[in-house]
Amino acid sequence: MSNLIEIVLHFNKWLNDPANQGAIIYIVPFLLIFCETGLFFTPFLPGDSLIFAVGALCASSGMKLWIAAPLILAAGILGDTSNYNIGRMLGPRVFRNEKIRFLNPAYLQRAHEFYEKHGAGTVVLGHFFPIIRTFVPFVAGMGTMTFVRFLRSNVIGVAMWVTLFLTLGWFVGTIPFVQDHFGIVEILIIAISCIPAAITFFKERAAGKARKALAAAEAAAASCEFQDK
DSSP: OHHHHHHHHTHHHHHHSTTSOTTHHHHHHHHHHHHHHHOTTOTTSOHHHHHHHHHHHHHHSSOOHHHHHHHHHHHHHHHHHHHHHHHHHHHHHHHTOTTSTTOSHHHHHHHHHHHHHHHHHHHHHGGGSTTHHHHHHHHHHHTTOOHHHHHHHHHHHHHHHHHHHHHHHHHHTTSHHHHHTHHHHHHHHHHHHHHHHHHHHHHHHHHHHHHHHHHHHHHHHHHHHHHHO
């Protein structure tokens, strides 16, 4: 695990190592992106910063964009599709267990209806939220979102995600300061990518507290009216 983290945070140095040349410089990013998007238990892999690094190295080093870009696109699409199928296989089995109070076919049906109505936007935009993008395909599969609808949204989302960070890496990653502090820049990218998810979390938390306070106030008012009667 420590070796994997070292490769991710210093991908540019790893690439420039004479021992790491040839097909392996494309295989490693492919596998990392596939694992982040395709395995629901590896959401910690920093896909954003890795794609950024690939873009920078294509612009300034030995990687070729015409090879790297299609491979990363394929990794994201195949990874999400794999994750979707895992969710599709596990979902019905999990929800079929009627002994679990909050898991039953009715909830699975509601998840299906939600994804049929809002799923396209969820699958597309989910790629821009670290950790969340790992679980969106899995939940879409559990919610039995139709495969054709999922695949169409997934291809669009992966294409937008990969294009954005490859482009940023291509233009920003060649700046001397960025190259000299590549590890720090990658950490900053991860942190910035997490901001929207953090804002959403705190907004939902504040809204939840407000709803609880309102419910308590309504209950107190109802109690007072009952006592007056």
